[in-house]
């Protein structure tokens with residue numbers, strides 16, 4: 001490997017590191033540019049760092065804007081609070097053991113449990129909200145949760161926030177695309193052909209010029225921003241001199257927000273409808289089919305909130321909870337089929353199977 005190739009490899013590595021974000025393990029990210037056709041991304045939940053998980057933002061040009069969503073992390077049960085740590089893991093904390101305390105973006109819930117939230121502001125908001133919930137009666141908690149659920153399932157607001165974020169970073173992203181192609185395409189081709197030469201030096205000069213423009217665009221687009229970007233001027237200096245910061249400057253603008261993130265299902269219209277429906281079914285199955293479901297008279301709280309939302313959106317029950325067509329007992333939660341005679345799915349913590357119609 002020549003020095004030039006080595007340098008390029010280092011740049012690629014630095015760039016990919018810049019595309020990584022530490023997010024809550026349950027978070028969802030949408031990437032896209034327009035009013036629809038966004039794609040959803042998930043973090044690597046197996047990797048737990050600082051109470052969160054790393055997520056790789058779309059790294060390839062043309063650069064995409066990003067928006068974050070968060071499923072309901074805190075759900076009140078009768079005598080405890082259920083905390084969703086990952087997609088498949090939740091824990092219960094008894095109300096009298098709950099001592100919420102925000103520390104930067106981390107919310108401490110009791111002596112051992114900590115959850116990462118997308119922003120410091122949100123950690124403080126949840127500290128306040130959970131302290132409030134702790135003092136309420138079960139019925140009041142029930143309505144408080146439904147109110148929270150309703151506000152996070154506003155499809156119009158979620159689409160508006162995402163498209164506005166994309167709009168706000170449009171010029172930053174266009175320049176980042178040119179910059180990325182120049183850095184990893186044009187310069188490497190020139191270097192491959194001419195080696196250490198004036199042409200490569202001139203191309204590097206153009207790269208620096210692009211970074212200066214990017215830095216100015218960044219300062220301009222964040223000048224009137226209602227969210228204070230931490231170390232804004234230092235960051236602008238970094239953007240001017242470090243290619244990887246220049247290429248991802250728009251992420252800082254898009255992802256620095258104090259607003260409460262929507263539920264991922266609020267992205268209806270933003271995501272492809274078929275994809276969205278798959279997500280809707282999964283959220284429904286996981287909230288509806290809990291151990292004891294055939295006997296429970298009322299829906300679990302999360303399922304109740306989702307059912308209200310689906311009705312409001314005009315989605316038929318058969319669409320979000322398609323009837324089983326199998327001839328064998330089937331787990332309504334994970335869809336696995338079992339031999340006749342088996343009544344519960346052990347993978348799903350003992351969820352009762354749906355028996356085929358005789």
Ligand SMILES: [Zn+2]
Nearest residue numbers: 331334345348
């Ligand atoms: Zn199952």
